[in-house]
Amino acid sequence: MAEASHLSAPIRVPDADLDDLRRRLHETRWPEPLPAAPWEAGVDLPTLRELCRVWADEYDWRTHEGRLNALDPVLVPVDGVELHVFRAWSGRPRAIPLLLTHGWPGSVAEFRYVIEPLVDPVPGRPAFDLVMPSLPGFGFGGKPAEPGWGTTRIADALHTLMTEELGYDRYGVAGGDWGAIVGSRLAQRHADAVIGFHTNLPLLSNHRRAWWENDPTERERAALDRWNAMDATGRAYAQLQATKPQSLGVGQTDSPAGLAAWILEKFHAWSDGGLEVFAVDDLLTNLMFYWAPRAAASSAMIYYESRLDPDGRAHPIPEVPTGVAAYPGEINAISRRWAEEHYRIAHYSEPPRGGHFAALEQPAIYAADVAEFFGALPR
Template sequence: MALLSSLKHMSVSRRTLMSGIAAAGLSAVLLPGTSEAADVVGAASEEIRPFKVEVSEAALTDLRQRLAETRWPDGETVMDRSQGVQPARLKELVGYWQSSYDWRKAESRLNGFPQFLTNIDGVDIHFIHVLSRHQKALPLIMTHGWPGSVFELLDVVGPLTDPTAHGGTADDAFHLVIPSIPGFGFSGKPAAAGWNPQRIAAAWDVLMKRLGYNSYVAQGGDWGAIISDALGRQAPDGLLAIHVNRIERATTFPSDAAQALKTGGPAPDSLSADEKVIFNEARDFLNNGFGYAAIMGTRPETVGYGIADSPAGLAAWLYDKIADWVFTPGDPERALGKDAILDNITLYWLTNTGPSSGRIYWENAMAGAKLTAVKVPVAVTIFPGEVYKPPKYWLSKAYPKLIYYNRVSKGGHFAAWEEPELFSQEIRAGFKTVRT
């Protein structure tokens, strides 16, 4: 099936979605954090296959054995994180991973949600699909980023699908679709080049139409924001709006500041004092925190050998950026908890998607910059721990239909993971004006 083939739009209804449950042999489940049964959605289609996570005990035994046999590098020659993840910190995490961490709890949590696979353009797409019990719920597709996964978004399922149990109203409800990006998690690994954010965005529209949604909204952070932006530029029929909590610098930086950043010059005099702070933060990130992207954008296969063979190496590779980007820099355990971090890292290990997930950086570099404006309404939330925090007036070129902009007081790059209730409130507020 061609990726951009037109699909017949079906109006979504409770009866249509419930028929998918019967077709898949599923039943209602309890949403996390609620006491009421909520409908779990499959599609009454041969193209949608139920999925359950079932990791063999042999794979977990192998992981523990590899962790026990880790060969550690020499210690750093500085007293801070400027050379990367500090051995003492990683040894503590790996020791817990090897001796105390329980993947089965994470597996059970995933299997508490309805999961499916569907093939789009030759690649299996894994996704979670939960139907709200509220009749006027708005369909929403949410996309994770790197070094994250669907685990980033699980804590917002309850607040978004059952808002009345989380401080909202029935009019705030969403039907939720959470896919794994190709090459991540339980989605398939593309066997050929070309799966860049534009292609993934088009696949997401196919997915939503295949599930029967003739209108929907999209949300993302990190790569999820880039994919949502791409979807907004494509503006397929039925896409009502997007919300992002990560902004693409190339499309929003003032031209003189962008040029100064490119050439390594100082902040232009045209910038205000507050704008120069933003400029200096961006320059520091490019100079000191962008190496991971440069490597994966040029040599993802080379770094892949180490992270495919060593779980401790994979943990260091992912932990380094998690630690950088949380609201508590250098202390991600305080923001997320040790088990949550290891749920995510273990998913990468068990699926061997450390190498394949990195290829999205290469694919994006090969595709080139897409600097055209997003054509649909856009909502933006700026979290204070985010790498780039542009003011509202910088967004007009990229988002001429900006319908919502808010700066919140807590949370970092992994907003849904770190602050699920606040994040959910922002999603409700951001999409409020596009509900019909």
């Protein structure tokens, strides 16, 4: 692999920054509770206050920093941005190179529990060599200094990472949220290199009127109701981040409680079971990917740039085989026939549990589904 230009890049948050974080959390100026049911008007204030107390007084970042640094992080310059890339090797000769991509408000920390079962699988499953980059503007990597970093440019940069920088001729792609959108663009633009694309959030055109009129099944009716509910009360965040990320980012960069409120509300609303399905340390480690490197505004720019990307909302059917896992708690619920309008479906599953953060919520189910899909593909 051509890694001469890659710089070892372990995460090292200064002690002074951790002290400052604890001070800010202790000195948070809390609002009064609003007269609404828990989570109905936004984050549940008692839940947030308790989590911020743990963040300030109990959470040990150094433990998680060390675990992340064991994933051999490097900085790889691609198209003017230093990508922060975490890796996990299987050591097996026929391991499948897999680009594992996150979205917002997630991070590489989402993949904590799927790394081992993918790298060192049980007998009968394929092994993977994992490449897990922070998307440009996210986490501890580089932040774009010029406009134009929508999903198309990100997809091209990740293809360059996998081929020119890491030396893979062929590789798989898996991801949800923005990772799913970037993965779709990769599969569309670089089909000769992509073995297959696995996603838990397929990119669908809005054909809901046609879906309603085309004799929907009971499952599809429930999915359409979920889409409508999200439209009514759950998508304003995206419009804000797609239009005014700088204004929003000032408060989130200055207040860790404010950042936590914005992100944790999504983890509650988009998961299958609320915050209870996550370990508190995992939620806080994910928050650190936004707080410590001051990445709240720069990560939100993916919404802004993709709104302006002339190809960012195009929906050509990728030529590569696609695997879709339709988790019951996903925010954009789907059915197989809807997905088949947009992808060459080679694998479709309906796991019994899980939501938008599937790899973190149900890692065993997620890893098994990824392995089943890629294990059946020619390489």
